[in-house]
Amino acid sequence: MTKRIIVGIKEIYEKYDAFFIDLWGVIHNGIKLFPGAMEVLENLQRHKKRFVLMSNAPRPSKNVEKFLLGLKMDKIFLKKIFTSGEAALKSLKENIYGKYFYHLGPERDNSLYEGFEKNKKNLQEADFILCSGFLDSHEDSLEYHKKLLKNHTKLKMICVNPDLIVHRGLKKE
Secondary structure, eight states: OOOOOOSSGGGTGGGOSEEEEESBTTTBOSSSBOTTHHHHHHHHHHTTOEEEEEEOOSSOHHHHHHHHHHTTOOGGGGGGEEEHHHHHHHHHHTTSSOSOEEEESOGGGGGGGTTOGGGBOOTTTOSEEEESSOOGGGTTOHHHHHHHHGGGTTSEEEESOOOSOOEETTEEO
């Protein structure tokens, strides 16, 4: 079987009814929208193709919507966004993994559990770990995190953003 490399979505859109499209790296680079990205979305819409703009951002979809507005994305596409943060909020609302969680991650991701601050507990009281990354004060220390979690390996860990490296424009972070 030979693999076919496609140059753009225009080569395949007729074969599909729906598309899942990643935001970062496909629609934008963290600083600006990619040239032609809005045109592709407009064309999909014009051809009555359904699509969801997805992101593994550990934030509610509404926060990503605000970010995209800042990049000048057309408001018409904002209702089609779904983030891993939104999925995490849904699991908190439905107590899917338990009621109480320990947030393992930087403070900038606190919007991840907006409205559920009272359910945030220490590791000893948590039903599960909600992970959005490393703690700010120890982001370069795997050893610290190993020690922190050593006695809590029975807890389920829900990881909402596996990115260790992000490219923002041409800069690697």
